[in-house]
Amino acid sequence: MVFDVQNETLPRDELESLQLARLKYLVQKVYHNVPFYNQKFNEMGIKPERVKSLPDLKNLPFTEKQDLRNNYPFGLFAVPRESVVRVHVSSGTTGKATVVGYTQRDVDNWSRLMARSFEACGVTRADIVHNAYGYGLFTGGLGAHYGAEALGATILPVSGGATKRQVMLMKDFGPTVICCTPSYALHLYETALANGISIDDLKLRVGIFGAEPWTEEMRHDIQNKLRLKALDIYGLSEIMGPGVGIECIAAQNGLHIWEDHFLIEIIDPATGETLPPGEKGELVITTLTKEAQPLIRYRTRDITRINPVPCRCGRTHFRIERITGRSDDMLIIRGVNVFPSQIESILLETQGLSPHYQLIVDRKGSMDILEVQVEVDEKLFSDEIRHLQETEKKIMSHIKEFLGVTAKITLVEPRTIARSEGKAKRIIDKRNLQ
Amino acid sequence: MKVEQISIFLENRAGRLADVTRALSEAGVNIRALSLADTSDFGILRLIVTDHEKAKKALKDNGFTVGRTNVVAAEVEDRPGGLHSILSMLSENGINVEYMYAFVQQSGKNAVLIFRFDRTDEAIETLQKHGVRIIPGAELYNI
Numbered sequence: 001m002v003f004d005v006q007n008e009t010l011p012r013d014e015l016e017s018l019q020l021a022r023l024k025y026l027v028q029k030v031y032h033n034v035p036f037y038n039q040k041f042n043e044m045g046i047k048p049e050r051v052k053s054l055p056d057l058k059n060l061p062f063t064e065k066q067d068l069r070n071n072y073p074f075g076l077f078a079v080p081r082e083s084v085v086r087v088h089v090s091s092g093t094t095g096k097a098t099v100v101g102y103t104q105r106d107v108d109n110w111s112r113l114m115a116r117s118f119e120a121c122g123v124t125r126a127d128i129v130h131n132a133y134g135y136g137l138f139t140g141g142l143g144a145h146y147g148a149e150a151l152g153a154t155i156l157p158v159s160g161g162a163t164k165r166q167v168m169l170m171k172d173f174g175p176t177v178i179c180c181t182p183s184y185a186l187h188l189y190e191t192a193l194a195n196g197i198s199i200d201d202l203k204l205r206v207g208i209f210g211a212e213p214w215t216e217e218m219r220h221d222i223q224n225k226l227r228l229k230a231l232d233i234y235g236l237s238e239i240m241g242p243g244v245g246i247e248c249i250a251a252q253n254g255l256h257i258w259e260d261h262f263l264i265e266i267i268d269p270a271t272g273e274t275l276p277p278g279e280k281g282e283l284v285i286t287t288l289t290k291e292a293q294p295l296i297r298y299r300t301r302d303i304t305r306i307n308p309v310p311c312r313c314g315r316t317h318f319r320i321e322r323i324t325g326r327s328d329d330m331l332i333i334r335g336v337n338v339f340p341s342q343i344e345s346i347l348l349e350t351q352g353l354s355p356h357y358q359l360i361v362d363r364k365g366s367m368d369i370l371e372v373q374v375e376v377d378e379k380l381f382s383d384e385i386r387h388l389q390e391t392e393k394k395i396m397s398h399i400k401e402f403l404g405v406t407a408k409i410t411l412v413e414p415r416t417i418a419r420s421e422g423k424a425k426r427i428i429d430k431r432n433l434q
Numbered sequence: 435m436k437v438e439q440i441s442i443f444l445e446n447r448a449g450r451l452a453d454v455t456r457a458l459s460e461a462g463v464n465i466r467a468l469s470l471a472d473t474s475d476f477g478i479l480r481l482i483v484t485d486h487e488k489a490k491k492a493l494k495d496n497g498f499t500v501g502r503t504n505v506v507a508a509e510v511e512d513r514p515g516g517l518h519s520i521l522s523m524l525s526e527n528g529i530n531v532e533y534m535y536a537f538v539q540q541s542g543k544n545a546v547l548i549f550r551f552d553r554t555d556e557a558i559e560t561l562q563k564h565g566v567r568i569i570p571g572a573e574l575y576n577i
Contacts, residue, residue: 376443376476381501383441383478383550384532385471411476413445415497 003119003151004112007260008315015316019263020054022288027051027060030294033078036071037061037296057263057286058274062297065098068238073099076293084292089137090237090337100139100237101292107146109289110240113258114147117246120256120313121206121231123177125152130175130204132184133211133335134160139241140211140335144179147243153177160184167192174203181335182209182218182230186366189225204228206249210235210242211335212368213323215432232322238298239285245320254307254319261289264320265297266306269327280305282327283320301328329427331361333368336405340426343372346398350391358417362430370407372399375414435558436504437548437571438486442479443499446472454479454493461492466574467548469535480535482507482548484575505550507569508561512538512545520547520566527560529553546574 002008010018027048030037040061041048050056067076074081084101102110123129129148133140141159148155156175158166167188170178178185185207192202204226210233222230234245234255244262245255257264263286266275275281283300303325308318331338340359347357356375361368372395374380382388392409399407444450451470458465464484471478483489486502493500510516517536524531532550539546546569551557558568 376499378499378501381441381443381499383439383480383501383503385473385478388476388478389473411443413443413450413497414499416445 001119001122001124002314003116008116008317010260010316012316015259016054018260019288022260023054023057023263023286024048024051026286026288026294027296029078030296034076034294036067036076054263057265057297060286060296062272062284062299063295064299065238065301068098068100072097074101076295077101078294079103079292088139088142088237088241090139098238100241103291106240106290106292109261110143110243111146111150113240113261114143114243115150116258117233117243118147118151118153118177118208120246120248120315121177121208122229122249123148123151123153123206123208127177127206128154128156128173128175129177129179130156130158130166130170130173132158132160132166132178132180132188133242139235139237143235143241143243144208163188163191164195167195167197170204171197171201176203177206177208178204178226178228179208179233181212182214182222183212183334183363183366183368185209185222185226185230186218189222190366199225199227202226207231208233208246212332213325216322234320234323236300236302238295239287239300240290244285248311248313248315250313251311254311254321256311256313256315256317256319257285259317262286263288264306264318266304267299269299269301269303277306277308277318280321280324283323299327301326301330303327331359331370331427331429333361333370333405336403338370338403338405342403343399346402347374347395350395350398356414356417358426358428360428360430368431370405371410372407373410373412373417375417376411377414380411435506435568435570436554437482437507437569437574439503439505439548439550440481440483440486440490440493441501441503442481442493443501444477444479446475446477451479453496454498457492457496457498458483458489461488463489463492467535467537467546469533469548471533480533482574486575503550504554505548506554506558506561507571507574508547508549509544509567509569510547512543516545517547520561523560523564523566524551524557527556529557529560 031041031048083103085104086102088100090098131144133144135141145155145157205228207228207230219230232247233242235242245257247255265284266281267284269282283302283304285298286296287294302323304320304323306318306320329340358373360371395409467482469480490500530552534549536545536547
């Protein structure tokens with residue numbers, strides 16, 4: 001069913017005039033309230049009143065993740081700090097985190113968009129939702145939580161970890177809906193079997209999976225094993241959190257972006273040129289209704305294409321294809337965003353030198369494995385095993401502390417990490433997610 | 435009184451040890467004593483050689499990470515209790531052995547113990563006070 005019939009099925013012409021009205025208001029607002037945008041508009045000679053149509057969007061500046069870092073922590077707020085009721089933070093090393101603020105209205109909109117997303121997945125107020133996204137500074141847990149409450153479903157705020165206890169709760173409480181990363185869903189399945197819980201003991205019928213890349217093969221695997229409909233959810237904390245887009249259960253083919261709140265474009269990541277509908281490129285999002293921290297043309301770095309074909313579910317909002325890659329070197333490990341530059345800065349802080357390193361990502365069973373190989377040069381080397389093992393432990397605990405991800409550290413001989421054209425190849429991703 | 439030892443970082447994979455011995459062989463360096471410490475992923479090869487400067491250069495040229503450490507070589511009678519008597523005097527003086535290895539000389543009467551101590555100078559002093567002969571580096575390289 002449809003949570004917000006009027007807005008979700010708005011005819012395209014009405015949807016676009018709503019977008020234009022909101023865009024005009026937005027550019028005025030950021031120009032007058034956010035020094036960063038004021039300066040950028042002035043530098044580019046853009047007057048807010050010159051935005052007269054949706055295609056004028058392409059004249060506006062992009063916003064990059066680095067802009068959020070440069071304005072850390074509250075520099076991009078468009079409202080007084082007192083009006084912000086919540087702050088979320090994405091992972092990052094100290095001083096490099098990405099901060100996002102929300103007014104009460106932002107939180108309410110988010111909850112309603114998540115409720116829309118749940119309902120598009122066939123979830124109703126009669127369902128019990130097992131929410132295994134992490135609660136805390138990460139947007140996943142609280143985003144899904146407030147959405148399920150806005151819908152009126154019964155929410156189990158399980159959060160991440162303690163997998164064995166999670167499968168016990170699933171058996172005892174009989175949740176019909178599960179929200180987590182796709183790899184964690186498979187991990188839960190394996191843990192259930194290992195603890196003598198059969199899939200017949202569970203009542204799951206819908207799974208809403210996101211926060212990491214996955215494939216059609218994984219979807220089939222999850223659906224067969226857990227005997228549910230597996231649906232893809234899209235979101236990023238900079239824009240809002242989960243619920244920016246959702247796959248509907250009617251078509252199960254691409255993710256509707258809530259276009260009354262988010263204006264989407266596809267650009268060529270190399271040139272920044274806007275690409276026509278249907279072409280593959282980087283997704284760029286402008287937040288149309290955010291109060292606390294609106295963003296103009298935020299470069300998501302996610303690679304996809306827009307599918308303008310009307311959907312059988314009746315929603316008029318365009319769909320994007322499953323995300324097939326990134327236009328930067330960000331890795332997603334068990335739902336955690338990891339940039340090689342973050343690992344590099346941790347290595348620099350740990351060792352006080354710049355060793356050669358390489359990240360190897362693999363998937364063993366259903367879990368992502370991150371291995372950090374570090375070349376041992378003479379400064380790092382010791383003739384005592386325990387000193388080298390202490391170094392490994394120190395790097396591992398720093399990565400865990402700053403990035404929230406467990407990595408295996410392997411010391412390797414110098415020059416074993418392949419160099420291409422004098423530059424080291426930093427990432428080997430063996431997961432085959434294309 | 436100290437002996438120069440070179441140490442080499444080795445990944446735990448087939449052929450790496452042979453790569454070390456090939457480099458030394460080609461450089462005409464003879465190995466006097468060696469010990470290999472290992473974990474599941476890597477190992478540390480410790481060597482006392484006839485010419486450590488030459489060995490170090492040959493290994494570095496072959497891309498190895500090479501370290502150098504001062505160790506102590508002590509002579510002990512090759513009979514039951516020989517090693518024990520030395521370890522007892524060290525422990526009585528609170529000196530910790532980081533690692534050690536041993537080899538028997540060709541003459542067969544004495545064994546040579548190679549020690550890495552946390553406090554090298556104190557260890558030498560203690561051993562000498564108890565009449566243990568410390569083998570000078572130059573002598574060991576040319577045994």
